[in-house]
Amino acid sequence: MLASLIRRLEEPDIEVVNCHAISLDEQFLALCANAEEIYIFELVSEQYQRTDAVLAKHSQRVTGLDWSCHRRLLSVSEDRTAFVWQQDSDGKWRPSNVELKAQRAALCAAWSPDGDRFAVGLSSKDTALCYWHEEVNCWVAMKVGKAKAAITALAWHPSSQYLATGSTDRHCVVYDVSMSEEGAGPGFGTPQVTEDAGAWINDIAFSNGNVLAFTCQDATVRFKSLVDGRDAPVENIRWRGLPFLCLAFVGRTQLVACGFDYVPVLFLQRDGAWQVAGKLDLGAAVPSSGPGGVRESYDEARKRFRPTSSGKAATSEHSNTITSCCPFKDGRFSTSSLDGTVIVWELS
Amino acid sequence: MAHTLAPYLEVIRHTLNAALCLQNYPSQVVERQSRPEIEFKDTAAVVPKPLVIARDENEKCLIEPSVNSVRVSIKVRQSDDTEKLLCRKFAGFFTQRAEHFVILRRKPVEGYDISFLITNTHLEEMMKDRIVDFIIEFMEDIDKEIKDLKIALNTRLRAAAAAYMSQFSQRG
C-alpha cells in the first residue's frame, strides 16, 4: 500500500516522543518528550515550527494529549492531574484546572467530538468524565464504570453520547454517557456493549459508520459493527507481525493501526468484511517536505549514524515503536514514535 | 542437526522479538510509580504465563513476559563438575558487574544460571534488535567460553602434571 509523507518533524533535543496530538485544522501540534513538559508547534509555511510555549504544569510524565474541536488542548499525566489549555489573545497558553479526583495515574485522554466534555482513563480502574462547571469555574469529573484493571484506551462515539473504554483486564466496554442540562441522563454510566478480547487492550476507535474497532496485545484488531445491535458478531483480524498500540479510522472503511512494527498497517473493509491491506510503504517517492537534495543527504547521514542491525535495511520511516496516532482529514493522519519523530502521512 | 545450537537460539530470538513489546505502565498499586510488573506482579492481568524453550532438561531458557518488563533466564549446559564450576564462576563474574550490563539481573531466577531483566525504558534508550542480539550472542559465547576454558584448564593440568613428573624422569 502506498502512502505519501506530508511532513516530518524531528528536533535535535527530543529523543523520545511518548505522545502527541495535532489539532483538527492541523495548525497546532502538541507533543511530549517522555517528560513533564509539553511543547507546542505551529504550522508555518507547511512545516511545524517550534513555538516558545512550553506548558509546564505537570510534575510527572505526560501520558495523554488531545485537541478539542474548539482548539483546546487537554493534557493528562501520571501525577494524577489534568489541565485544559487555551490560547489567549496575546498568544499565551493558559491552563484551567480540572478536578480529576484520581487516585492513580491518568493514562489516556479524549475530547468528545462536540468538544464540550472529555474523558480520562485512569490507572485506578475507572474513567473520569469531565464537564465544565460554571459555578465553580472549573472542569468537574464524574466517575464512569469500574473495570478490573487500568483503563488504557478511550474512544467517543461520533454522537458524543457513548464512550468506549478499553482496559488491561481484557474487556472493552461501551458506556452510555448522555447528559442533559440538569446533569447525568437516565441511562448514564450503564454499559451498552461488553466484549472480552482475550488479551489486554491497547487502543479503541469508533468510525463514523458506527463500527467499533479495538486492538489488543495479541496482535489482532477486532471490529464490531454496532449498526446491527449489541449482539453483532466480532470480526477478529489477525496480523502476522507484532502488536499494535494505536488505531485511527482515516475513513469510513479504512483503519490504520500502528505499534511495535514501526510502520502503520492499513485495514480495509471490502464487501462487508474487514481485511489486512498491508503495511504502508512510502515507496521510492521523495517526500514533499523540503528540498529533495537536502533531505536525501540527511537520510544518508542518518543511516550512517543509526546503522540497523543484522544488515536489514530500514523499511519504514520510524525506527522505533509508534506510540500514538491521530487522524484528521480524510486519509490523513500523524504518528509519533519512541525514536523522537512525528510524521504526517496521507494515503494515496 | 539434532545437536547444533543454532535452531534453539533461533527459536529464542523469535520469541524474544515477540516478548519485547513493552509499554509504559504506571503501577495500579503504588501511587506515582512505575515498576517492573514481572518483578512486583501488581496486576495479574498484565503478567501472562511464562514460556519455556528447552533443548533438554539441562539446557533451557525461561521467558517471563509482562506489560512493561520481561525476564529472560538461561540455564547453561553443564555436563560435569568442571563445567559446573566454570559456569558458576562465569555467571558470578557477570552478575557482580551487573550495572555495566544494564539488562543483567543481579540474581538469577531459581533453577537458572543467569537472568536478564529488560524494561520498557531500556527499549526507549536502546534498539530492540541489539538487545536481542546481545542475549543471543551472550548465549553463544557462554557455551563456547566454557568449552574453551575447560580445554585450557585441562591443558594446564596436563602441562603441570608433565612438569611435575619430568623431575622424576630426569632422576631416573
Add this chain to the structure above:
Amino acid sequence: MAELSEEEWRAKVMQHKAAVEELLKARKSKEALAEALRDPPYGAPEEVKLQGAKTVLYALSAFREAEIKEATEKLDEEKQNTLMKYLYKFWSQSLPSRTNAQLFVWHAALVEKAGTGSIVRVLYDCNRP
C-alpha cells in the same frame, strides 16, 4: 463457549485421540494433525490438557523432517496458532532432546508461514492448551 464438566472434557479428548489414531493408521498424517489441533481443550483441567497435548505430539511424530514445511502450509490460521501454543507447552515438559530438536524445525516452519504474530498470540492470549 459452553462450560463442560471434567467428564465431558475427558470424553471429548479421548474422542479426538481415537479419531487421530484412526487417521494415522490410514496414513493420512496431515488430516490427523488437523484433527488433533481442532477445538483445543482451553477450559479443561490440566490432566485432560496433557492428554490432548499427547495426541498432538503423536500426530506430529508421524511427519519426517522434510515434510514439516508442507504440513504447516496446509493448516489454517487458527490451527497454526494452536500448534504454536502446543510447541511451547511441549518444551516445558522436559521431553528428550531429540523430540525438542524436531519441534524447533516445526517452529521455524510456522514462523515462516504465520509470522511472529503467531508467537505473540501464544504469549499474550490467556487461552493456553
